[in-house]
Amino acid sequence: MVGRVMESLSQDPDVIVIGAGAAGLSAAKALRAAGLVTNVLEAANHVGGRCVTDTTTFSTPFDRGGSWMHSANINPLARQAEAVDARLHKTEWSLTAAHCFDRTLEGEDFADYSAYEDVIWNVASGVKEGTVDTTVDAALPFSPWKAPAKHLISTMDGADADMISLHDTAAYDWGDDSDWLVEGGYGAFVARMHADVPVKCGCPVTEIRHGGATPEVVTPEGTLSAEQVVVTVSTGVLGAERIRFEPSLPVDTLRAIDQLPNGLLNKVGIEFDPVWQEAVLGDRFDFHANSDQFVTLFFGFYGTGLATGFIGGRCADQLEQDGPGAATALCRDSLRSFFGSDIEKMILKTTETAWRSDPLTLGSYSYAKPGGAGARQMLATPVNDRLFFAGEATMPHSYSTVHGAWLSGQRVAQEILAVRSKGN
Ligand SMILES: Cc1cc2nc3c(=O)[nH]c(=O)nc-3n(C[C@H](O)[C@H](O)[C@H](O)COP(=O)(O)OP(=O)(O)OC[C@H]3O[C@@H](n4cnc5c(N)ncnc54)[C@H](O)[C@@H]3O)c2cc1C
Structure with missing residues (x-):
């Protein structure tokens, strides 16, 4: 699996991104490109989250999570793969x-x-x-x-x-x-395309205090603060309250999480x-x-x-x-x-695989309960311009995918830049 060298954390970041899956990596890359100091905190000892390539079990790389570049004509990662001349398997x-x-x-x-x-x-x-x-x-x-x-x-x-x-x-x-495969695995490809994003691995966030002017994020490494915090963990992790929010999340956000359970x-x-x-x-x-x-x-x-x-x-x-x-x-x-x-x-x-038992995902990807079709939009709604949610579950038209997660990172980065430009 793709590992990542531990990077030291900036003590004064503009933004903290929680989770280094496709959504977190995408958000952090865009925010850094816009000049914002961005800390990415990842609980696992590798990046990729639910899109991770196992390179040790077989003689061929094996994606334990996402493997297909779905809907290639509207998939920005497929465009990136073409741009770097990655070998693609386009068989139907x-x-x-x-x-x-x-x-x-x-x-x-x-x-x-x-x-x-x-x-x-x-x-x-x-x-x-x-x-x-x-x-x-x-x-x-x-x-x-x-x-x-x-x-x-x-x-x-x-x-x-x-x-x-x-x-x-x-x-x-x-x-x-279409369902394309990228040679070497989707997880390895996503990691490679974001190799310039520093990530603090092995750093689980346990609490987010978002009531004050500057949100605080509690980790075993200490408590960090930034003007904006992006949460990209799965709805399985959110629903199981593996991260404590202080004060509690708004009722609409909680309802959205309940309506978007993590499937398997x-x-x-x-x-x-x-x-x-x-x-x-x-x-x-x-x-x-x-x-x-x-x-x-x-x-x-x-x-x-x-x-x-x-x-x-x-x-x-x-x-x-x-x-x-x-x-x-x-x-x-x-x-x-x-x-x-x-x-x-x-x-x-x-x-x-056993994605349900993985404490960092608690399932594979979100589905909406009947009546919950509007929940993705609701989950994507920022809380007080300080707390932002990204990840596959927040995408009404591309949920459950790697490209949807990646697009959610781009969306949240634009939202943060808009909020910050308003404040200046
Ligand atoms: C078996 C399987 C097959 C799939 N097949 C496909 C496919 O073929 N094509 C496709 O497009 N999609 C597929 N998907 C879906 C796709 O992999 C996901 O939608 C996408 O990877 C989710 O990315 P994300 O960034 O939203 O979330 P994640 O990848 O879950 O990223 C969130 C990150 O947060 C971390 N985290 C959790 N808790 C904490 C904490 N407390 N503190 C810090 N970090 C934390 C996690 O470790 C994780 O790295 C598949 C998924 C699975 C499981």
Whole structure:
């Protein structure tokens, strides 16, 4: 994983940024470019947060969090990757096979299952004006394939279709719907593009006192103050009150945090012997072990033998609670179902994530509860021009993504510069 040399803190910063994920790094870079002294405090011993590349487990880099540059035509990080001539993999991914309970789908069944996925995306991306918000599940039409196919939502949104707001889902901007990979990993790329941003790692913030003229931030290194403080931690961390706010946050901010829980997406990385070529870059396999357990497997990352199983929503939570190895076992079951038991001999190594148990994220990314579509805007509203919130959860059209987090950092930097220019 990408580490970062400990930097000493400025004792008199203009701005303190809490968290060195995509949002915090982006905000700090923009603020520093505008000439503001900016301290970035990060609790973990690495930068990147939920976008971090593991370079030690496999022979190929493995993004434990964000890996795809989604919506490349509207993704500013894709523009940056092009500008530095990073190698990009632009292959389109598509469903190759699906296994439902006790059989692999064939002929018409496979076609109907696949077609229902299109129904899901159509429903999830368009709502009639003036309609009352509901769950995505409630808006999906009946089909014998509805129950299994809608599990795919949980691997996109980190929560099941009956938990999430239709209006919030429909507000997401898919752009051209592309999913690019950047050679070397998305986390490594984001870290590289922000290598000039000093970060104090291993520095957890425990309290923010924002009642006075100059907010104070309490850390084990001491208490720091600055005119503005940017908070980029996940809504999981905010909701669990891992950081104490004094005075308490405004009711609207608290309501927004409650309406934007952190969902769960976990990944299982699987490295195959390169001689095994039965599934390649762009192939996707859906596996429904039973009505509750679902994994979708993507093969051939960067054109290598690296595959990733994606498990989301309640299923991911249950498997994470079941303990280490449970998610990997589901992936192994799926591989045996599709390719026969000899596939086991081709597996060189595996790893799995457990984002719910990570105390610095407490989940993967935010989803909105039904009725909570306006919460992202509410969370993004600054408190008294001193306390600012950024991070993926604050972005109504690009939440749950790395580029959304990065854009939120740019937004918050502009807001701070505007406030400061007003004051001068
Ligand atoms: C499994 C998974 C797959 C994903 N896939 C994709 C994908 O393919 N494409 C995509 O675009 N997005 C994807 N995402 C989402 C994307 O990774 C996130 O939306 C994005 O990285 C969030 O960035 P952020 O800056 O908002 O938050 P974070 O990355 O969470 O940054 C917040 C930082 O705050 C730190 N912190 C927490 N508490 C404290 C504290 N008390 N004091 C100081 N620091 C603290 C954390 O350690 C963290 O570094 C995925 C996420 C996961 C988990």
